[in-house]
Amino acid sequence: MHPQRSVCIVNTKACRPVHRNRHVFLLTLLWRNMFVLLALPCHVLLLTACGDTERETPQVINGVIDLSAWDFSSGGNLDLKGEWKFIWMKDQADFADPAYDDSAWDALTVPGLWNGTTGSAFGFGWLRLRITNLTGTNLGLYLKSSCRSYTLYVNGVPFMENGTPGTDGASTIHKRLPLIETLPPLSGETVIAWKIANFADYIGGPAYPVRIGIVQRLEDEVWAERAVLLFVIGFILMMCVYHVILWLGRREDRASLCFALFCLMIAARMLIINNIPALLFPSVNLFELSSKAEFTVTVLAWFFIYTYFAKLFRQEFPKIIFRIQLGCTVFFLAVSTLTPTSIHSFFSLPLQIFLFTGCVVIMINIIRALIRKRPGAWLVLCGFLVFLLTVVNDLIFTNMPGITVSLTHVGLIGFLLFQSMGLSLRFAAAFRTAEHLSVNLQKEVAAQTTTISEKNMELLRLNEERTDFFINLAHETKTPLTLIYNYLQKYLREKGPDADLLVIKRNIDKLKKDMVNYLDYEKLSRGQIFYDHEQVCDIGELLRNRILLFEETARQKSIRIESAIEEAVYVKIDPYAFERVINNLLDNAVRYTKAGGLIQAIVRVDGASAVLSIGDNGEGIAEDHQEHIFEPYYQITHR
Numbered sequence: 001m002h003p004q005r006s007v008c009i010v011n012t013k014a015c016r017p018v019h020r021n022r023h024v025f026l027l028t029l030l031w032r033n034m035f036v037l038l039a040l041p042c043h044v045l046l047l048t049a050c051g052d053t054e055r056e057t058p059q060v061i062n063g064v065i066d067l068s069a070w071d072f073s074s075g076g077n078l079d080l081k082g083e084w085k086f087i088w089m090k091d092q093a094d095f096a097d098p099a100y101d102d103s104a105w106d107a108l109t110v111p112g113l114w115n116g117t118t119g120s121a122f123g124f125g126w127l128r129l130r131i132t133n134l135t136g137t138n139l140g141l142y143l144k145s146s147c148r149s150y151t152l153y154v155n156g157v158p159f160m161e162n163g164t165p166g167t168d169g170a171s172t173i174h175k176r177l178p179l180i181e182t183l184p185p186l187s188g189e190t191v192i193a194w195k196i197a198n199f200a201d202y203i204g205g206p207a208y209p210v211r212i213g214i215v216q217r218l219e220d221e222v223w224a225e226r227a228v229l230l231f232v233i234g235f236i237l238m239m240c241v242y243h244v245i246l247w248l249g250r251r252e253d254r255a256s257l258c259f260a261l262f263c264l265m266i267a268a269r270m271l272i273i274n275n276i277p278a279l280l281f282p283s284v285n286l287f288e289l290s291s292k293a294e295f296t297v298t299v300l301a302w303f304f305i306y307t308y309f310a311k312l313f314r315q316e317f318p319k320i321i322f323r324i325q326l327g328c329t330v331f332f333l334a335v336s337t338l339t340p341t342s343i344h345s346f347f348s349l350p351l352q353i354f355l356f357t358g359c360v361v362i363m364i365n366i367i368r369a370l371i372r373k374r375p376g377a378w379l380v381l382c383g384f385l386v387f388l389l390t391v392v393n394d395l396i397f398t399n400m401p402g403i404t405v406s407l408t409h410v411g412l413i414g415f416l417l418f419q420s421m422g423l424s425l426r427f428a429a430a431f432r433t434a435e436h437l438s439v440n441l442q443k444e445v446a447a448q449t450t451t452i453s454e455k456n457m458e459l460l461r462l463n464e465e466r467t468d469f470f471i472n473l474a475h476e477t478k479t480p481l482t483l484i485y486n487y488l489q490k491y492l493r494e495k496g497p498d499a500d501l502l503v504i505k506r507n508i509d510k511l512k513k514d515m516v517n518y519l520d521y522e523k524l525s526r527g528q529i530f531y532d533h534e535q536v537c538d539i540g541e542l543l544r545n546r547i548l549l550f551e552e553t554a555r556q557k558s559i560r561i562e563s564a565i566e567e568a569v570y571v572k573i574d575p576y577a578f579e580r581v582i583n584n585l586l587d588n589a590v591r592y593t594k595a596g597g598l599i600q601a602i603v604r605v606d607g608a609s610a611v612l613s614i615g616d617n618g619e620g621i622a623e624d625h626q627e628h629i630f631e632p633y634y635q636i637t638h639r
Helices: 022-049 215-249 254-273 276-280 287-312 319-338 341-371 377-399 408-495 499-525 539-556 575-592
Strands: 064-066 082-088 106-110 123-132 139-143 149-154 157-162 179-182 190-198 211-214 536-538 560-565 570-572 598-606 609-616
Touching: 106 123, 139 149, 139 157, 139 215, 157 179, 179 215, 211 215, 215 254, 215 408, 254 276, 254 287, 254 408, 287 319, 287 341, 287 377, 319 341, 341 377, 377 408, 408 499, 499 575, 536 539, 539 560, 539 575, 539 598, 539 609, 575 598, 575 609
Parallel strands: 064 123, 560 598
Antiparallel strands: 082 106, 082 123, 123 190, 139 179, 139 211, 149 157, 149 190, 536 570, 598 609
């Protein structure tokens, strides 16, 4: 015997890493549960719509259906589909009488439309059906709502009524309300007479068949349909809230907002077409309001879904197409708002053509985005193909009843799931990019800073070399220039003044002065202090000496120099630096004062300060140049 041992089995598959990205986690969750979510409404739809497939269901043939072989307890409920007797635009009181002979009437397939048979959607008609061998207890009839008003008679007695079917638009009251009524005890042959009037919708006739069965089962079917409806609407609203939250977290991403608004419009449309408002307020006729609301939310839903794709793939959707979509949207909204149902219903077919054409345009542009490898494009394309197939199927279901069943619920859930996964992939890619930048940002900044510093040091080195070159050039030029200037002065003293030589002398003096200024500026910029401002000197005396040097030049231009210099005005300043300031001021005054002008030189004491003022009546300096006069090497041109 071996001793018992405890064995711990660890499921390694359950030990999964935690997703760092919440969008990736949601995407994974949606992907794992997608088929469950898709399968649930499919199963409910099949259970409620298919019935017993093992037995052949009876059909109406030439206005008669034999139910002798049908057991409602085991076979379930039954749609009274087939060839009902039909007469158009005639109304007699005995049409509802079970004994009335309808053998001369035409036949109309139910469910179906009378547009092709009568050539018009507007009008009224009677349909009759004889049921033979009807047996069972607690039986009832169920009629879905439609845009037509009707009164249904059983054995000549009014049994179900939705609105008031008249013989023209004025006498007809349309109403949309699903009804279930319990049949009285019946035996033998039962005759159903059905008067239908349509003066509001662009398609007329019995769009849905009369369904007969046990009342409790009929009610169960209705509640099952509503449960599926509420599940789908809840799912759509959940998607709406989720994408609103995504948009609030990233306001610049308007694709999420458009998708949320699309979900909201689709949820509202499903509530309207399934007559939830009419069920909540059965005593109020909401037909006109519901028709307008259905048309309006359909147009808005289309606009929001197109805008969603246009925002999702901006480069693939041309702006001109978007403007066309916007214009058509405004047009259809105006039609819905300003016209009654009897008019705007005829725009339903143009609207359907417009929507289908727009779907083709969207699919082409999504394929372009897929070719260009846009993030999430393949998921968006898969979802849109599901949506497109659903739209085509529902167009067939609406315009040709009886050929197919409505797959709106399944198609919408599939479409929303694929689009949500596509958006999640885009957000996941954006998150990974942001995470990468966040982790590597400091490294990138440090690397770029090092590169910029190296380039900056290189530029400083080159600038230093250039400055040294010009300083050396100035020094080398200053020596021969001084020699030329000295020999020129000696020549003028020996030979006397000459006008041409004086011009040469002034320009050499200016060149020499500019070179000295340049060298001084470079010394200052390098922090080399070469002025001694601790010296005390009489600035009045310095000004008198400088005036003597400029009097000859001023006399040649007939310019008078007047001075008002107080005695013994001592300040702490480097005399060499102050002389250069006086030289510059007097030189500019003499140069830019016209012949016959006046220059005034003043030195005075103002409290604890000394004031030097040199003024002239020359051209002056324009205001736009005055703020630049203290910038190095700035010159005023075109004087």
